[in-house]
Amino acid sequence: MSGIRYRIIRRRVKNPRLEIWGNEIRVILPGNMDPWKVIKENGPWLAKQIELVRRAVELSKRIELVPRTRRKFRSLVERAAREYAKELGVEVNRVFVRRIRSAWGSCSGKRNIVVSAMAQRLPERLIRYVVYHEVCHLLRWRHDREFEDLVRSKFPDCDYLDLQLQAYWIKLKEQEERGEC
Numbered sequence: 001m002s003g004i005r006y007r008i009i010r011r012r013v014k015n016p017r018l019e020i021w022g023n024e025i026r027v028i029l030p031g032n033m034d035p036w037k038v039i040k041e042n043g044p045w046l047a048k049q050i051e052l053v054r055r056a057v058e059l060s061k062r063i064e065l066v067p068r069t070r071r072k073f074r075s076l077v078e079r080a081a082r083e084y085a086k087e088l089g090v091e092v093n094r095v096f097v098r099r100i101r102s103a104w105g106s107c108s109g110k111r112n113i114v115v116s117a118m119a120q121r122l123p124e125r126l127i128r129y130v131v132y133h134e135v136c137h138l139l140r141w142r143h144d145r146e147f148e149d150l151v152r153s154k155f156p157d158c159d160y161l162d163l164q165l166q167a168y169w170i171k172l173k174e175q176e177e178r179g180e181c
Helices: 035-041 043-060 070-088 117-121 124-136 145-154 158-177
Strands: 005-010 017-021 024-029 095-098 105-107 113-116
Touching: 017 043, 024 035, 024 043, 035 043, 043 158, 070 095, 070 117, 070 124, 095 117, 105 124, 113 117, 113 124, 117 124, 117 158, 124 145, 124 158, 145 158
Parallel strands: 005 024, 095 113
Antiparallel strands: 017 024, 105 113
């Protein structure tokens, strides 16, 4: 499959899992497990993810990165976090911008919001979407139906925004590999 990478990773984990990272599908397994068994058991989900990655790879060829200073980016992230926290009636402790290699953002039990420095080159709408997603975790930790409904109430086009995030991740990683970031 053109543009999609596969990686089999053996770790000290109890259960196998499949992860999508940009245009790479990672099969994470306990040491003695057969990767083909995991792939076969998760075939329908994997087929859906492969199609999503294909679409993201194509989209990544057409998108442009946004030039933005760190200062403006940090200001946008902090402003959005405070705005969304007030809107949702939750309290954010601190907002950080850090280099995160595995996600666009995270939320801690201490009510801290962290947004990846990689998001600095995203369009404002996607940055706001990432921030809103993390603030929603202050109400609902799990990525369940209730959480998805909460996110969708503010961003009804979240499926397309997720596709765009995938495409930007691919574009940024490609530039990083070429030494352009």
